[in-house]
Amino acid sequence: MVLALSHSERLSRARGDLRMGVPIVLCGTGGSALVVAIEALDASRLADLRGLGQPVLAITARRAETLKARAYDLDLARIVPPADADLAWMRSVADPADDLRMPMKGPLQSLREGPADLHRAAIALAKSAHLLPAALVVPVANALPLAAQHGLTLLALDEIAPALSALPAMDEVVSARVPLVASNAGRVHIFRPDDGGEEHYAIEIGRPDRSQPVLARLHSACFTGDVLGSLKCDCGPQLRAALHQMGEVGAGVLLYLNQEGRGIGLANKMRAYSLQDQGFDTVEANHRLGFEDDERDFRIGAEILRKMGFSSVRLLTNNPRKLAMMESCGLHVTERVALKVGETAENRAYLATKAAKSGHLL
Numbered sequence: 001m002v003l004a005l006s007h008s009e010r011l012s013r014a015r016g017d018l019r020m021g022v023p024i025v026l027c028g029t030g031g032s033a034l035v036v037a038i039e040a041l042d043a044s045r046l047a048d049l050r051g052l053g054q055p056v057l058a059i060t061a062r063r064a065e066t067l068k069a070r071a072y073d074l075d076l077a078r079i080v081p082p083a084d085a086d087l088a089w090m091r092s093v094a095d096p097a098d099d100l101r102m103p104m105k106g107p108l109q110s111l112r113e114g115p116a117d118l119h120r121a122a123i124a125l126a127k128s129a130h131l132l133p134a135a136l137v138v139p140v141a142n143a144l145p146l147a148a149q150h151g152l153t154l155l156a157l158d159e160i161a162p163a164l165s166a167l168p169a170m171d172e173v174v175s176a177r178v179p180l181v182a183s184n185a186g187r188v189h190i191f192r193p194d195d196g197g198e199e200h201y202a203i204e205i206g207r208p209d210r211s212q213p214v215l216a217r218l219h220s221a222c223f224t225g226d227v228l229g230s231l232k233c234d235c236g237p238q239l240r241a242a243l244h245q246m247g248e249v250g251a252g253v254l255l256y257l258n259q260e261g262r263g264i265g266l267a268n269k270m271r272a273y274s275l276q277d278q279g280f281d282t283v284e285a286n287h288r289l290g291f292e293d294d295e296r297d298f299r300i301g302a303e304i305l306r307k308m309g310f311s312s313v314r315l316l317t318n319n320p321r322k323l324a325m326m327e328s329c330g331l332h333v334t335e336r337v338a339l340k341v342g343e344t345a346e347n348r349a350y351l352a353t354k355a356a357k358s359g360h361l362l
Helices: 007-019 043-050 061-067 087-094 117-128 143-150 157-165 223-227 235-249 266-277 282-289 299-307 320-328 348-358
Strands: 024-028 031-037 056-060 076-080 134-140 154-156 170-177 186-193 200-205 214-220 252-257 312-316 332-337
Touching: 007 024, 007 031, 007 117, 007 154, 007 157, 024 117, 024 143, 024 157, 031 043, 031 117, 031 143, 043 087, 043 134, 056 061, 056 087, 056 117, 061 076, 061 087, 061 282, 076 117, 087 134, 117 134, 117 157, 143 154, 154 157, 170 299, 200 235, 200 299, 214 235, 214 299, 223 235, 235 252, 252 299, 266 282, 282 348, 299 320, 312 320, 320 332
Parallel strands: 024 154, 214 252, 214 312, 312 332
Antiparallel strands: 024 031, 031 134, 056 076, 056 134, 170 186, 186 200, 200 252
């Protein structure tokens, strides 16, 4: 039926539910479970969930490593909360904010037997909702009537797995001329994914020849650097320098991708900043939160460039991962154009970490 929700539409609804602390139902070959994001969970819902079954706290292997918990499933750990564990305890396992003040969270008991597919999907959904990558998973036997009775979103893993990992279709909504400081010949294109996710923007300078390699930059949104002028990173200066360089040559495309904080979202980025104030570098902070070094998906940039008619680029970047991703997506990178600007006393250690641990060519 036309009115029925698609898999990607149900995924989008599930992300919204998780952000509001509403449980969703996941069904897989190993059974079914109620899932709720730890960050948004409240005490009353925790009590209700406990009445339905034995809860398991799913965290990533990165977070488990910090907590010295066993990650028997390699990429994640399934923690059995103690019978008297309250909401504060569960949040302390998920959120590293008080790790230094209260380093001993355990001993933590990790499950070793049984499937972890539901737990893995729960973490992936929490990440895609820009929440802390930790979820409470409560196995249930009567998933269908439970979802119907309480109006909960129900997802079948075999149906959503492709949509969860696939790049959503990206369509241009509108474009309009926007005179810029860098170039009077500016045009902004708005691209919207079909899964309800964030829109992304392409700033086109001049009229680039689609048959030639275009000077391009994949710039991830940075509210603190681009808007506030933060000295903790080099994002703002890179944005302005890239646009200026495109204005100088008379043509180029800057993709402004809404992947704040290397893809973890602004709230988690601020959590990482708080950890950096405690002495951890940018990579260590991400790991303590349960994230990888970089959670961005640069396939989005390649898709937008293709939609705009480009097949080859001169890429303004210091990040070799962007070069590899463009090539893997079928966009030929004819040249890497260095973009070394914005170093300050406040971000010098941050830039050194990006070079040493993330391979940036600085």
